[in-house]
Amino acid sequence: MIAPFTRSEFRQRQEAVRAQLAELGLDACLITSPENIYYLTGLDHMGYFAYQMLVVPARGDPVLITREMEKAVVRDMAPGVRHIGYPDGSPAGGDRQVPIAKGAETLEPWPAPLKAAPEAIPPSIPVTRDTLAGIGLERGRLGMEKAGSFFPITVAEGIQQSLSEAEFVDASGLVDAFRIRQSDHELECTREAARVSDAMMLAAIAAAGVGVSKRDVMAAIYSEMCRRGGTYPGFVPLVRATTTLEHEHGTWQDYRLAEGDLLFLEMAGCVRRYHAPMGRLVYIGEAPPEAESINAICLDAAHAAADAIHPGVSAGDVYNAWQAVLDDSGLESYRRHHCGYSVGIGYPPSWSGSGVPVALRAGSSLKLEVGMVLHLMSWLLRSPLGDAFISDTVVVTESGCEFLTGVPCEVTVRR
Structure with missing residues (x-):
């Protein structure tokens, strides 16, 4: 403890x-x-x-x-x-x-x-x-x-x-x-929160399947959160399916997952009010033909952004590294408002503190520093090549960045 x-x-x-x-x-x-x-x-x-x-x-x-x-x-x-x-x-x-x-x-x-x-x-x-x-x-x-x-x-x-x-x-x-810069003691809390996040995500994926209610997926998340030592997060876990995929901050409803649904999962473990958000997509029943290729682009963009993270680098440069992978993959027209943001202490209704998050945005001159914790996001929502979503919590280190959450990022199908 x-x-x-x-x-x-x-x-x-x-x-x-x-x-x-x-x-x-x-x-x-x-x-x-x-x-x-x-x-x-x-x-x-x-x-x-x-x-x-x-x-x-x-x-x-x-x-x-x-x-x-x-x-x-x-x-x-x-x-x-x-x-x-x-x-x-x-x-x-x-x-x-x-x-x-x-x-x-x-x-x-x-x-x-x-x-x-x-x-x-x-x-x-x-x-x-x-x-x-x-x-x-x-x-x-x-x-x-x-x-x-x-x-x-x-x-x-x-x-x-x-x-x-x-x-x-x-x-x-x-x-x-x-x-915005976490001490070693604070990072202990965030690392523990990341372990809770991983457990919550794995529980959600394991619970999903054809005919499963989104309420049951959410119940599995909260059960694992409590059992693993987490406390109530600043933002409720997001559990959405195909019909509500574009509801940016919507979550579960009384709906049973159906063959062909795309399940969106985003959540954060919370320990002593420190958060470690992460997100994944899950295909219900079967994955579409483009799933592997769009997931690979999404993952490459996430890795490019992570590779760009170093002390002294601007937040805008990290976004540009993420966007460059999309541009090279035929998605020049696709843009997001950011590819991540600072996280840490949070109370409802946010896990990033009150107000608009301090983000990895295009044109941002914010300089990254050792000890900054970021929710790094690679999200291709309704892109011309398909849908993919991968997000993890990382911390800026002397040599670059370290991933704190670690659920596998491959295409996942639950039947």
Whole structure:
């Protein structure tokens, strides 16, 4: 079992962020992305559906603002931060607060009850305002993750209006820039996630066949995921057949696989929130005549992209290497929006972090670095020569790249 990250590791990550704050002339960074909060504190829960914010000041301890009810998980998972809770209602039962006895332990009652009626101003806003003012940031220059998917506009605007003397600047991507390179300890998690991915994929392939429900394929995936030590991934496994093949982010339905179907499988094992996605196609009943040739092109393109991966190489050059194989194979007109993207810490609804992925796109000047983990994709969907799909997780190394997932890539038929 992989050892959890230590408090010293989280402190090192926080210090790296503070150094960046000093370079940018910021007094603090306001972080709402669950991936970044986990990266800096270790808080791993699903309560991020409601507003939460990690305040990392240039000096002093970080402060985490969440709903009051999250105090136990913050206490247990993020002991290195100061927790500030905001109320959002009380349980049924009126105003009486009765301690709940549990054996020799007495559980604390809820804090002072609130009426369930909607508030004109969400309580998270004044609590955040008072917290920032309490640590001397009411007139500070504050970096805010404006591009985050979990930062409600009402709260963001309310905070800025209530701190009219502070300066708010966009700090989206500040923490992500550190996360994009994984440490050796993080890579241990990703390697374990890759082993879970392989097991999930093999279980899906073994379950498939003529007359098999896509629900049963998905059940095999989840069963293997749990048995192998994985946890819930940031993105649900994708199980599609011929009629829904072009539904880019669709997944299983109540449908039984039929002779001649093409089964699309894409999934990621997840260990300590680190992901290792992979994808394969499976022919049901029999493979069409072009299956071997189009699969060979797809595989050659994947290998060309992998061979192009080295520290210092641009993401655009990797895409060009992938596209060159297609062009040489008579597929000059076929284009994809990318041939891969960065992966790592992820929470639903994404295994690549919130927002559009950092990708291997045509024209991208992003320079690859040692420790970057990529979901490398070679996908020929509805191409003039047929359909093929191969994707794997790789890591950039000093000498090139290393494949972490490894289910065989040959044409697969399930009857």
